[in-house]
Amino acid sequence: MSRAYAVVAAAAGAGLVLFAASRPWAGVAPAERTGADLYPWxxxxxxxxxxxAGALLAVRGSGRILVGVLLAAAAVAIAGGAVHALATDVRTGWLLLVAVGGVGPFYGGVMAIRGRDWTTTGDRYERPGATTGPAAMWDALDRGEDPTDR
Structure with a gap:
């Protein structure tokens, strides 16, 4: 269940940041500048x-740890944008949503790094304790067994 929370948190946080960054942050119409204009990253x-967030559904092992680190790095970049905007006197409510949205990918990344026992997409179709893969199937054929009859 923690994988589902991590995926939803990362996706929701990223969506919130994308939305907030597309809103006007500075200037007066028609010369308004969005957060993405001010901070393209x-x-x-x-x-x-x-x-x-999508990759968390498919990767396993060291790939999952790598995705978790990338999610956490993305969250740090998002937080860096929020801190930099505050330091340069950008005051807007959208900035608060960016900061809140950055929490989701960070949570998802930390959970992915800690989620060593998560299953992957195809694991639900495997029998418990079964040896799978082409080598195991060829070995079964060599022994005269039908590997599909189990």
């Missing part, structure tokens, strides 16, 4: 987090 980091 916000959208890139949010898209990376969104892709990482």
């Amino acid at each position: 916000l959208s890139a980091a949010a898209l990376l987090a969104l892709a990482g």
Whole structure:
């Protein structure tokens, strides 16, 4: 269940950052500038987090740890954008949503790094204790067994 929470948190946080970065942060109409105009890496980091949320469903082992590290790095970049905006006197409510949205990918990344026991997409179709793979099937054929008759 923690995998589902991690995926949803990372995707929701990334979506929130993408939405907030697309809103006007500075200037007066018609010269308004969005958060993505002021800080282009916000959208890139949010898209990376969104892709990482999807990847958490398919990767396993060291790949999952790598995706978790990338999610956490994306969250740090998002937080860096929020901190930099505060330091340069950008005051907007959208900035708060960016900061809140950055928590989701960070949570998803930390959970992915800690989620060594998560199953992968195809694991539900495997029998418990079964040896799988082409080598195991060829070995069964060599012994005269039908590997599909189990």
